[in-house]
Amino acid sequence: EILRNPWWLNIYLDVASPDQQFGSMSELLEAVWLADVTSTTDGEKRATLLDDIATEMTANEQLFVPSSIADRQVDAANGLLACNFLVRETHRLSFRHQTFYEFVVARRFARDEAAFIAHVHDRQDGLFVRPTVLASLVYMRDAARPRYARVLEALITSPDVRLHIRSLVLDFVASQRQPDGPEIAHVLAHLEDPIFGVRVLFAAGGSPHWFRHLRDQEAFRRIMRDPAGAPYAAGVLVAAMETDRESVLQLISQEWLSDPQFDALAARVISAGNWLKEDAIAYAETILARSDHEWLIEDAAETSPAAAIRMLSADLRRRVPDELLRRAAAEDSDAKHEVEQALKSDMRYELLEDLATKHPAEFLQCIWPWFARVCDALAREYSSGYRRIWYLDFDFDDIPDPTIIDAMLTATRTLAESEPSVFKEFVRVNLDTDVLVLQMILAAGVEVIAEAEPDWAIDFILSDSRRLALGFEGNRAAQTARIVGAAYGEVDRARRETVEAAILSFERYPPDDDVDAIERHAKWSRLHRLQILDGIPDASLLGDARRVRDELRTEFPDSENRRSMITSGKVGPRVTAEELPDKSDEEWLSLFDEITDADEERNRYREVDITRSGGVNVQANALAEVAKVHSDRCEAFLSCLRPDAHQKYAAAIIQGIGPVRSASE
Secondary structure, rough: OOOOOOHHHHHHHHHHHOOOOOHHHHHHHHHHHHHHHHHOOOOOHHHHHHHHHHHHHHHHHHOOOEEHHHHHHHHHHHHHOOOOEEEEOOOEEEOOOHHHHHHHHHHHHHHOOOHHHHHHHHOOOOOOHHHHHHHHHHHHHHOHHHHHHHHHHHHHHHHOOOOOHHHHHHHHHHHHOOOOOHHHHHHHHHHOOOOOHHHHHHHHHOOOOOHHHHHHOOOHHHHHHHOOOOHHHHHHHHHOOOHHHHHHHHHHHOOOOOOHHHHHHHHHHHOOOOOOOOHHHHHHHHHHOOOOOHHHHHHHHOOOOHHHHHHHHHHHHHHOOHHHHHHHHHHHHHHHHHHHHHHHOOOHHHHHHHHHOHHHHHHHHHHHHHHHHHHHHHHHOOOOOOOOHHHHHHOOOOOOOOOOOOOOOOHHHHHHOHHHHHHHHHHHOOOOOOOOHHHHHHHHHHHOOOOOOOOHHHHHHHHOOOHHHHHOOOOOHHHHHHHHHHHHOOOOOOHHHHHHHHOOOOOOOOOOOHHHHHHHHHHHHHHHHHHHHHHOOOOHHOOOHHHHHHHHHHHHOHHHHHHHHHHHOOOOOOOOOOOHOOHHHHHHHHHHHHHHHHHHOEEEOOOOOOOHHHHHHHHHHHHHHHHHHHHHHHHHHHOOOOOOOHHHHHHHHHHHHHHHHHHHO
16 A cells, blocks of 8 residues: 555655565564664764754754865764765755655654654744644654553643644544554544544545444444544445444444434445445335435446445335326326426436346346336326326337336346246236236237247237227337237137237227218228237238238328328317307306416327327417407416416417407507
8 A cells, every 4th residue: 555655656766575464564664764873884974874864854944054064074964965865956955856855854753752843832933833733643653662652641641732733633543544542542532522533533534444433432423423524434434334244334333324314324335335235225216216326226236236226226116106106007297297307317327227127036026016007007097008208209210218218128128038928927926907008018028038938928919809900190100010910920710810810800999979080080991900900911911811911001001101190180279269268257167277387398198099189388389369359368367277278378368368468558
């Protein structure tokens, strides 16, 4: 550790023999002294000259002396200059490095502790006193421990020693990695001191040995419970995590874990330990479930991915609390929007992908239940098929890519490829979900093994007729077509006939009394059948299915333009400008509570016909038109609107009645 410093490394290379080791800086400097002073023929003269130079520097508080100080010991001076212990600058002499000066002073004071104590008393206002104190304490601790203990007592307890010197000495004592009896006694005696208590803990933070002397001290626990002092205690706990982790975690449990204000400190300490231990993981889960310390997950992932996945689950539960999910499931539009924003929030993409790829089974076991609850709370009923999450559905790829959804897809596909039997059991357990995005994530794994497990893949599709429509807005049959296409050629003729019969009889929409809707839905169902049949290799199709497919291709020659065929129409308001005047104020408010400012990003509602699927912007435009004609009613209605949810409607009324008021004036 000493040799990490270039200066000490340079000294070591100058004096050390091969494989020679030094336990401290004092030992290394003593080797320099032996080589350049003691072992020389004029060693006594050199030592005397160095003492004279150091004494002069200390008296004047300058790191140089006139070269004339060596006039009576020229040979000694030349020898010290030749070995680079001293250097000459014109008419001045100085030590090669300040550490040499401090070492010479420390050696002198180590011979006479009374002189040292007197020097500190006399020069405690000086600039050189602090480095002199530290260098002398280091040397005496290494070379004369009883004398060192007496000096500590004198400097720490004397009322004549100034505060900055006492602080310096106590900091030095507390910084020792292996403290002895007198040092321990001094630190413990100052724990409750309002000035020195946290200082000694700060200095002790680098040594694991201090913890065993502090852990049972009530004063230490009081500092842990004090928000101002707790960060200093944390340093001691961090240092002890490798040597006494059970006691450290016990202290955290007793003093910090019940209070969220200490979560950042508890996280810092816990992260210094072993993530393979259950207690550390459990503590981290508690912290992450209530505080944003996502970095803990990344830290744990390096050594224990299983722990990181559990911690990720706790972090996700914090992002989307149970109470918020309950409100969203109860059709609270503000709560739904908040959950959506959390789902789209910036999570660490690389971390989630890495965990999902390398540990898919653990990832799905921990994260799927939370994810399924979120999707269940967001999903809305649809006229046909599974419940849908509309902001996800308004996407023309197979599945949109919030980070968490990407990770779920990765885990599902990876598990299907690496452990098909485990994946099949996972599908069996979760098969009954009625949310489209969850079915599609399961189907993403089914696609991976559809060719290898064709009968099982066909059973997956046919066990629920709604799975004949697995796909989002751009192609409602995209996933169904890929799974059927991969498995179809691998099953026998009887199974193919069963599949074809299911496809040819499939109706996407329930019966309707509206003649136009019946015709429109029948057309869309035929197009849907074509999308599935197009996914089956031509050579595998049986006669009836091939004939129907060819007929449908003739009916829909532009098969690439399916989106416009299905979603044609203009997005309009839920209640038009013509209909609004006939509604009561209570009905207006109910409508505006359903479609609030929070829905700005979601400009279409997929559970209704496209001409009625507009969001807040479209509905506000309709209200503005009403305000132009019914200005008095709309102006009076302004007082019913809430600033937190209806600002767009208020702006629409003002926009609508503005020209009317100007014209009347």
